Amino acid sequence: MYVTVSDFINEWNREAMLTQQVLDGLTDESLSQQVYSEGRTLGRIAWHLTTSIPEYLAHFGLKIDSIENADHVPASATDIADTFRKASMAASKAIEEQWSDDSLRHVQEAFGRQESNATILMGLIKHIVHHRGQMTILMRQAGIKPFGVYGPPKEDWIHLGVEHPPL
Ligand code: NI
Numbered sequence: 001m002y003v004t005v006s007d008f009i010n011e012w013n014r015e016a017m018l019t020q021q022v023l024d025g026l027t028d029e030s031l032s033q034q035v036y037s038e039g040r041t042l043g044r045i046a047w048h049l050t051t052s053i054p055e056y057l058a059h060f061g062l063k064i065d066s067i068e069n070a071d072h073v074p075a076s077a078t079d080i081a082d083t084f085r086k087a088s089m090a091a092s093k094a095i096e097e098q099w100s101d102d103s104l105r106h107v108q109e110a111f112g113r114q115e116s117n118a119t120i121l122m123g124l125i126k127h128i129v130h131h132r133g134q135m136t137i138l139m140r141q142a143g144i145k146p147f148g149v150y151g152p153p154k155e156d157w158i159h160l161g162v163e164h165p166p167l
Helices: 005-024 042-059 077-098 101-105 117-141 154-160
Strands: 107-110 113-116
Touching: 005 042, 005 077, 005 101, 005 117, 042 077, 042 117, 101 117, 107 117, 113 117
Parallel strands: none
Antiparallel strands: 107 113
């Protein structure tokens, strides 16, 4: 749990960098990869995790600009990746400027429960991580080698001296 704003910012920046590397691997063609025939597309999931950053923070009391045309999924993978870069930086700036270590202990209603702002901020990271995991599977299905978020993708095991990755 985050005790200080700088604890959170460190974790936020680390996870944002990992998410950025996943998003930077998208191609325009891959954005239409679907979970199943009526399911969401990879582009929609990538755009959702991006646009939800300011929406979530504004909902819990931070002043932060929402993303323009948030209800329209861009056709360009670069547009999505660039928007995430700006949104993740705007988020850390807003939190650093507007919340103190005391603010993290402040409790408010979130998802029908009483939660501290520290827990609420952790929820935002979990939301991104959840959708980032979905993205890496869809990228595989779209024929892209995904960025190894917490460990190498199968192609890179060989560089670690492992010929057959564990199942
Ligand atoms: Ni979601």
